Amino acid sequence: MRLLVFALRRAAWFLPTVLGVIVLTFAISHVIPADPAALLAGETASPEQIARVRAEHGLDRPAPEQFVRYLGRVLRGDLGRSLYTSREIRDDLVRRLPATLELTLAAMAVTVVLGVPIGVLSALRRNTLLDHLVRGATIGGLAIAAFWMGIMLQLLFSMQLGWTPLGGRISGAPPRPITTLYVLDALLTADWPALRRALLHLVLPALTLGIPAMATVVRFTRAGVLDVVSSAHVLYQRAMGLPPAVVVWKYVLRSAATSTITQLGLIFGVLLAGSVVVETVFDWPGLGLWAVNSMVMSDYNAIMAFTLWAAVVYIAVNFLVDVLQVLVDPRESAT
Amino acid sequence: MTDLLSVRGLRLRFESEQGPVEVLDGVNLSIGRGQVVGLVGESGCGKTTLARAILGILPGSARVLAGEIVFDGTDLLGVGVDRLNDEIRGRRITFVPQDPFASLHPLFAIGAQIGELLKWKSPRGPARPRPLALLRAYPRARRRADHQAVLDLLRVVQIPDPEAILRKYPHQVSGGQRQRLMIAMALLPQPDLIIADEPTTALDATIQAQILLLLRRLVREHGVSVLFTTHDLGTAHEICDKIVVMYAGQEMEEAPADRFFRAPRHPYTRKLLESLPTPGGPIRDIPGEIPRLIDPPPGCRFHPRCPSAADDCRRARPEVTTAGEGHRLRCYHPAGDASPTRTLA
Amino acid sequence: MTELAYALRRIAADRLALTGALIILALALCALLAPYLAPYPEDVREVHPGARLLAPSRAHLLGTDRMGGDILSRLLFGARITIVIAVIAVGASIVVGVPAGLVAGYLRGWLGDAVMRVADVFLAVPQIVLAIAIAQTLGPSLPNVILALSVTYWPWFARIVYAETRSAMSETFIEATRGLGASPRRTVLLHILPNVASPIIVRASLGMGFTILTAASLGFLGLGAEPHSPEWGRTIAESRSYLPDAWWYAMAPGLAIFLVVMGFNLLGDGLRDVLDPRLRRAGASR
Numbered sequence: 001m002r003l004l005v006f007a008l009r010r011a012a013w014f015l016p017t018v019l020g021v022i023v024l025t026f027a028i029s030h031v032i033p034a035d036p037a038a039l040l041a042g043e044t045a046s047p048e049q050i051a052r053v054r055a056e057h058g059l060d061r062p063a064p065e066q067f068v069r070y071l072g073r074v075l076r077g078d079l080g081r082s083l084y085t086s087r088e089i090r091d092d093l094v095r096r097l098p099a100t101l102e103l104t105l106a107a108m109a110v111t112v113v114l115g116v117p118i119g120v121l122s123a124l125r126r127n128t129l130l131d132h133l134v135r136g137a138t139i140g141g142l143a144i145a146a147f148w149m150g151i152m153l154q155l156l157f158s159m160q161l162g163w164t165p166l167g168g169r170i171s172g173a174p175p176r177p178i179t180t181l182y183v184l185d186a187l188l189t190a191d192w193p194a195l196r197r198a199l200l201h202l203v204l205p206a207l208t209l210g211i212p213a214m215a216t217v218v219r220f221t222r223a224g225v226l227d228v229v230s231s232a233h234v235l236y237q238r239a240m241g242l243p244p245a246v247v248v249w250k251y252v253l254r255s256a257a258t259s260t261i262t263q264l265g266l267i268f269g270v271l272l273a274g275s276v277v278v279e280t281v282f283d284w285p286g287l288g289l290w291a292v293n294s295m296v297m298s299d300y301n302a303i304m305a306f307t308l309w310a311a312v313v314y315i316a317v318n319f320l321v322d323v324l325q326v327l328v329d330p331r332e333s334a335t
Numbered sequence: 336m337t338d339l340l341s342v343r344g345l346r347l348r349f350e351s352e353q354g355p356v357e358v359l360d361g362v363n364l365s366i367g368r369g370q371v372v373g374l375v376g377e378s379g380c381g382k383t384t385l386a387r388a389i390l391g392i393l394p395g396s397a398r399v400l401a402g403e404i405v406f407d408g409t410d411l412l413g414v415g416v417d418r419l420n421d422e423i424r425g426r427r428i429t430f431v432p433q434d435p436f437a438s439l440h441p442l443f444a445i446g447a448q449i450g451e452l453l454k455w456k457s458p459r460g461p462a463r464p465r466p467l468a469l470l471r472a473y474p475r476a477r478r479r480a481d482h483q484a485v486l487d488l489l490r491v492v493q494i495p496d497p498e499a500i501l502r503k504y505p506h507q508v509s510g511g512q513r514q515r516l517m518i519a520m521a522l523l524p525q526p527d528l529i530i531a532d533e534p535t536t537a538l539d540a541t542i543q544a545q546i547l548l549l550l551r552r553l554v555r556e557h558g559v560s561v562l563f564t565t566h567d568l569g570t571a572h573e574i575c576d577k578i579v580v581m582y583a584g585q586e587m588e589e590a591p592a593d594r595f596f597r598a599p600r601h602p603y604t605r606k607l608l609e610s611l612p613t614p615g616g617p618i619r620d621i622p623g624e625i626p627r628l629i630d631p632p633p634g635c636r637f638h639p640r641c642p643s644a645a646d647d648c649r650r651a652r653p654e655v656t657t658a659g660e661g662h663r664l665r666c667y668h669p670a671g672d673a674s675p676t677r678t679l680a
Numbered sequence: 681m682t683e684l685a686y687a688l689r690r691i692a693a694d695r696l697a698l699t700g701a702l703i704i705l706a707l708a709l710c711a712l713l714a715p716y717l718a719p720y721p722e723d724v725r726e727v728h729p730g731a732r733l734l735a736p737s738r739a740h741l742l743g744t745d746r747m748g749g750d751i752l753s754r755l756l757f758g759a760r761i762t763i764v765i766a767v768i769a770v771g772a773s774i775v776v777g778v779p780a781g782l783v784a785g786y787l788r789g790w791l792g793d794a795v796m797r798v799a800d801v802f803l804a805v806p807q808i809v810l811a812i813a814i815a816q817t818l819g820p821s822l823p824n825v826i827l828a829l830s831v832t833y834w835p836w837f838a839r840i841v842y843a844e845t846r847s848a849m850s851e852t853f854i855e856a857t858r859g860l861g862a863s864p865r866r867t868v869l870l871h872i873l874p875n876v877a878s879p880i881i882v883r884a885s886l887g888m889g890f891t892i893l894t895a896a897s898l899g900f901l902g903l904g905a906e907p908h909s910p911e912w913g914r915t916i917a918e919s920r921s922y923l924p925d926a927w928w929y930a931m932a933p934g935l936a937i938f939l940v941v942m943g944f945n946l947l948g949d950g951l952r953d954v955l956d957p958r959l960r961r962a963g964a965s966r
Contacts, residue, residue, distance in 0.1 A: 020801035025813070033817050139949070143941035145893050147900050148916055148934035151923070159924035232437035238392050239432070239530075240520075241424030242455055251440050258442070273806035277897050292901055295812055307813045311805040329442060 003326060010322050014315050021311040025304045026070050031063060074308065080301030084294045089305045092290060098180035099169055100286030103209060103279070104271050105181070106202055110210030111217050111267060116260060118214075119221025120253060123229060134218060141215030146274050150208035150281040157204060167283030170198050205282040213270045220263050224256035231255075258329050265318040272310055337408075339527060339560050340366040340389070345402035347388060356628045358384050360584045360636070361402065363655065366528065366560050371551070373575035373592075374564040375607075379625055381584040382564040386530050389562070390430060391419050407527065425456040429521040431531040435513035439505040446485075446501025449520060453481040456524040484523060492519045492549060511542040518550060528560045535570060547573045568611060572596060577661065580604050583626050583636040585652065588664040600658050600669035602641045635665070643668040697950020703943025711759040718753035724910055733926045743928040746918060747908070751932050754910035758933065761911045762940065765826055765895045765904075766888045772830035773887065777837030778880060782872065784838070785845025796842055799835035807832040808894055815903045825904035829891055840883055844876045878951075885948030889941040896937050912937050 030036050037054035038045065045053070054060055058069055073079070079089040087095075122134040157164045165171055175186040175194040183202060186195035228234060229252060237247045279288035287306065294302035347359035359381050366372045374382045387393050389404055391411065404411040406428070411419065424430075432438040439448060454460075454473045459480055489497035492515040500508065500516075508516070514534060521529045534550070535543040551574040554561055565571055571578050572592065579589040580603065588601035599605050606621045623640035626632055632639050638648040645668060653665040715721045719741075728748030736743045742751040784795035802810070811828035818824040848871070857871060899905050899913025912933040919929035 016797060017800050017804055020797065021804055024801055024805070028813050028817050139945055140938070140942060143889065143893075143938050143945055145896050145900075145913070145916075145934060145937050145941075147897060147913075148930075148937065151916065151920065151930055152934065155924055155927060155930070232432065232434055233440045235392060236430065236432050236438035237440075239387075239390050239424060239430035240452060240456065241420045241426060242451065243420070246451070246455075251443070254442055255440070269806055273808045276808055276812075277900060280901065291809075291812070295816060296902070298816065300816065303813050303816050307805055307809050310809045314806065315804050 003323070006326055007323050010319055014319050017315055018312060021308060021315075022071060022074055023067070025308050026067050028307075029300060029304045030059070030066055030070065079305040079308075082294065082302050083297050083299035084290070084302065089302055092302075093287065093305065093309060096285065096287045096290045099284060100275055100279070100288060102169075102181045102183065102202070103205055103284060103286060104268075104275060106183070106206035107210035107213065107271050107274075108267070110206055111213045111271075112260070114210075115214040115217030116221050116253070116256070119218040120225050120248065120256065122218065123222045123225035124248065126226065134222070138215040138218050141212055144212065146208055146212055147277040147281050149211070150204070150278055153204050153208060154281070164200050164204050167281075168201060169285055170194070170201050172197055174198070205278050205284050208281070209271055209274045209278045212274065213267045216267060216270065217260060217263065221256050221260055224259035225252055228252050228255040258325075261321060261324055261328055264324075265314075265321040268317045268321075269314050272314060338365040339368045339370075339407060340364070340562070341403075341405045342385070342389070343403050343405070345385070345388065345404065346400040347384065347393075348398045348400055349394070350396045350398065351629070354629055357631055358397075358584050358628055359388070360631070361652070362581070362584070362586050364562075364579060364586065364589075366562055368527075369554075369558045369560055371554055371561040371563060371574055371576045373571035373578040374562060374581060375566070375568060375571050375578055376581035377566055377625060379583075379628075380581040382581050383532055384584075385581070386532050386562060386564050390424060390428060390530060391416070392424075425452065426524050427526050428528045428530060429524055429526040431514075431517050431521045431529060431534045433533040434537050435510065435517045436505060436537075438517065439513070441505055443504075444501070445503055445505060445508065445516065449485055449501065449516075449523070450478075450481070452520055453485065453523060454478075457481045457484075458525040485519075488519045488523055489516075491553070492516075494519075510538055511545065514538060514542075514546055515549070518546070518553070522553060522557060522559070525557075526559060528562065529554075530562045530564075532564050533566070534563070536565070536567070543570070544573075550574060568607065580607070583631060584628060585636050586665065587637065588662075588666075590658075590662040590664075591660070594659060594662055600662075601664050601666050602643050602668075602670060603637050605670055606642075635667075643670070694950045694953065696946050697954070700943045700946025700948070700950060703939060704947060707759055707763065707940050707943065710756050711763045714753075714756040714760055718750070718756045720750040720753045721757075723749035723753045724757045733922060733929070735926075736928050742932045743926070745915070745929055746922060746926075751915075751929065754915065755912070755932060755936050758910040758912045758915065758936070759940075761822070761905065761909065762892055762895070762937075765822070765829070766891045768826050769829035769833060769891050769895070770884055770887045772826075773833040774837055774880065774884060776830070777834035778841050778876075780834070781838040781841025782845055782876075785842045785849065786872070788846075788849075792842070795838070799838045799842075802832060802835045803839075805832070808897055811894065811898055812901070812903065815898070820903045822904050822906075825895065825898055829894060833887060833891065836883060836887065837880060840879045841876050844879060845872055848872045848875050882948055882952045885944050885951055889944035889948065892937065892941050892944070 035050075037050050037059045058066055061069075077090050079093075081087070082089050082092050085092050118134060122131045125131050154166060158166045170182055173194070174182055175191040175198070176189050178185050178188050182198040183195065186192070186198055234247060234252065237251065238244075275286065276288040276291060278284065279286045280292050283289065287309070291303065291306040294306070342362060342364040345359050345362045346357070349356040349358055362381070362385060364372075364374070364385065374385065376382045384393070388397075388399070389406075389411065399412055402412070406423065411423065414423070439445065443451075450473075454471075457477060459477050485501070486497045489500070494500055494512060494515050500512070505513065514537075517534070521531075531550070535546050538546060547570060550561070553559075554574070561574075563571070563575060575592050577589065577591050578595045580587045580601065582603050588595075588599060588604045590599065595604070596608065599608060603621075610619050610621060612618060621640055626636060626639070633649055634651050635641075635644075635648045635653055638644040641648065643666075647667050653667050655663050655665055656669075658664055658669065710717060726749070728744070731740075731744050731748035732746055734740055734744040734748075740750050740752065742755065745751055745754065780795055780799070784792035786792075805813075807829070810832045811825065814828035814831060815824050818827070895904065896911075896913035896916075899911045900917045902914070902917065905911035905914040915933040916930055919926065919933075922929055
């Protein structure tokens with residue numbers, strides 16, 4: 001019950017930010033440009049077409065009135081029509097979402113499953129060779145341009161070694177759609193050839209997207225564990241002879257997990273931003289690639305819709321993370 | 336009767352950035368079966384270090400240079416870490432920490448943490464749990480028996496409604512209750528020795544008295560030995576059978592409690608007792624400062640502040656001399672048998 | 681001044697931070713002296729179709745690109761673009777963000793909250809996405825990209841300054857100075873700003889690295905640099921069509937980016953350790 005109240009309060013806190021983002025996209029698309037109608041109509045539009053767009057969108061009306069119309073359209077889900085696919089933009093968003101979702105989830109898995117244990121071990125073996133290597137790797141990991149790393153991985157594994165395909169989400173027929181996530185669907189339908197194909201396509205993009213984020217997770221987990229390891233409760237557990245493995249992997253990790261969850265929102269933002277370039281490098285048919293293609297065509301509505309979508313998703317994830325925090329730390333709900 | 340625990344000539348050093356720090360300089364300590372020994376001294380005298388050395392939970396920068404810690408016939412310094420962890424810690428020697436709040440994990444329920452302790456350290460369990468610690472299941476029958484033992488002991492330490500408290504988290508429980516929990520946890524494995532590191536320092540005065548009385552009663556009932564470190568002589572007086580005084584990493588005097596307070600012989604002990612405040616009386620402290628152990632005074636480390644100091648005190652540390660039944664001290668110039676100017680009656 | 685000297689000495693003592701500082705110095709020198717250091721400075725503009733896609737050799741240490749231009753020379757000139765973008769973008773972010781944070785933290789009340797909520801709005805959109813949107817609106821030129829980067833990075837400074845200002849405001853010594861009648865401007869400049877300086881410097885160094893990565897990503901996507909510009913991200917984009925044969929074409933600019941960002945990160949971490957041990961946490965990646 002308390003959780004529900006907290007969730008509602010947090011949601012209320014986030015709503016103005018969502019509204020603010022809508023205002024921002026409105027400002028970028030309707031207020032800042034010299035001639036928004038020309039932009040909306042597209043590069044190849046004739047003067048008559050531009051005039052028509054102007055009238056249609058009410059771009060000759062005063063700004064506040066335009067904003068209300070814009071807000072209304074956004075809330076109805078009418079985001080315009082894509083110049084790139086000629087479909088309704090909201091349909092495009094829905095169609096391309098699963099690919100991006102699968103990539104982001106896979107990258108998140110890489111980040112957490114690899115990053116957390118490495119962070120823990122690095123903290124436990126502080127100032128040893130392993131620790132120094134890990135710390136060096138994280139500093140390096142944060143300095144590598146994701147798109148470049150993707151290209152280098154492609155160069156090695158796809159071109160030189162031929163182990164993985166160059167791009168795309170799958171070659172051949174995708175598995176029967178249940179969740180629209182290929183790997184999951186292949187598992188659920190026991191379609192092993194499709195699973196193999198899907199995984200081969202997924203592995204390089206997921207690594208490319210996940211490794212820079214992993215550097216952050218390793219650093220935070222390491223710091224979190226270092227904090228805990230010198231604490232009184234760890235000392236007590238050691239004094240009472242609890243098996244070291246239990247102390248570390250059950251109790252210390254639990255404390256470190258709390259700080260990792262705090263970072264999940266930030267990490268998600270990193271992944272979201274990274275998906276734009278990673279999808280471009282690997283020709284991954286998700287929303288990032290859609291946005292880039294729309295950008296090339298100067299498809300204004302699409303870019304604005306993508307911006308709005310990205311912000312709303314980021315806000316929603318942070319909201320969920322806040323709620324998760326309360327679940328995870330019993331002390332939080334006491335405040 | 337042989338001592339349960341016998342520390343002999345323990346020399347311990349911490350490696351710090353400024354250089355080696357000689358924290359313990361050939362310390363002797365003995366604890367008999369069923370005996371409550373108070374380890375008394377000012378902050379930084381090494382009493383906590385000694386307590387942790389017995390348990391083997393010193394920081395990584397600690398080096399044992401010499402000495403032995405013989406527990407029931409075995410030198411703990413020579414035992415492998417695994418055996419020490421499995422067989423001694425939490426089983427035969429348990430620990431009551433100074434800060435009961437910070438010593439419980441904040442994110443797990445109290446019952447879960449006590450259960451975890453008993454999963455590995457229950458007297459009804461196997462002597463050596465190994466290998467694959469994480470995957471071991473907790474046998475149901477034993478779990479039930481352990482749970483019952485927990486409830487019984489919680490009632491004995493006067494915690495009302497034990498079932499409810501097991502479901503709570505550490506931050507939801509008061510300071511006094513937390514310390515009772517720690518005492519209960521120290522007793523559950525049915526140890527031979529409990530090491531209590533300033534267990535009442537963090538508590539309010541009124542609660543302190545309650546906890547001390549409880550501890551004394553339980554110790555008598557269970558026949559457990561206790562090593563009780565404290566900087567407060569009054570506390571030591573409440574429950575200790577024997578008191579050992581430490582100063583700057585050296586033990587100075589050791590005596591049965593009543594002799595200790597009635598007729599101490601070591602100048603430092605006498606100064607300590609004299610410095611206890613009396614109503615309406617003057618404030619007497621010991622002039623000078625506690626030495627920095629990175630560059631300690633040679634010989635007897637108290638000599639710079641000692642009224643009876645002479646040249647021999649500086650040259651070499653005094654050997655152990657006996658001043659009566661169970662009364663040992665290390666001093667070249669102990670005070671006479673006369674009582675000090677102030678006693679603790 | 682002695683505090684600055686002390687800080688500099690400590691940075692010199694920390695080998696990692698020193699390495700970072702040296703790398704950045706090297707970058708600055710390369711950018712500044714590009715016309716003199718580059719073996720073929722004319723290759724920034726000229727094309728040599730006969731020398732296309734040559735592998736690294738003594739004549740061309742890093743090989744040539746699709747126009748026959750010497751990659752090493754073009755990289756050196758690309759360093760100029762990189763520095764200009766990073767310095768202006770981060771500088772503008774500081775110029776906007778620090779005062780915003782100071783004002784918001786000092787004034788408190790609804791105005792302070794409002795400024796921070798605006799900052800939150802900008803932080804909600806991933807930087808690269810917002811940069812794309814702004815570049816689309818205003819046109820994909822280099823100045824617009826710099827503008828877009830500044831617009832998206834100022835909230836980081838605003839937040840830090842806001843937090844520090846608020847905590848400084850609750851310090852008793854601030855109450856004392858205000859009680860003595862110090863004007864708000866004096867209070868802020870003399871008492872609050874020095875405390876805030878360290879986190880700003882650390883964030884600026886890390887921000888340079890992050891901005892360079894984002895700018896390179898934008899260049900890779902075709903935003904910011906004109907065709908045939910030696911900008912590093914754009915060069916990588918161009919190189920893709922010639923893989924795997926002309927591997928040096930893609931590898932060199934990427935390594936340059938890596939080295940430079942690494943330099944800023946090392947320096948930023950070192951600065952953090954030196955200037956404020958309180959901040960010595962894992963640190964954000966941005």
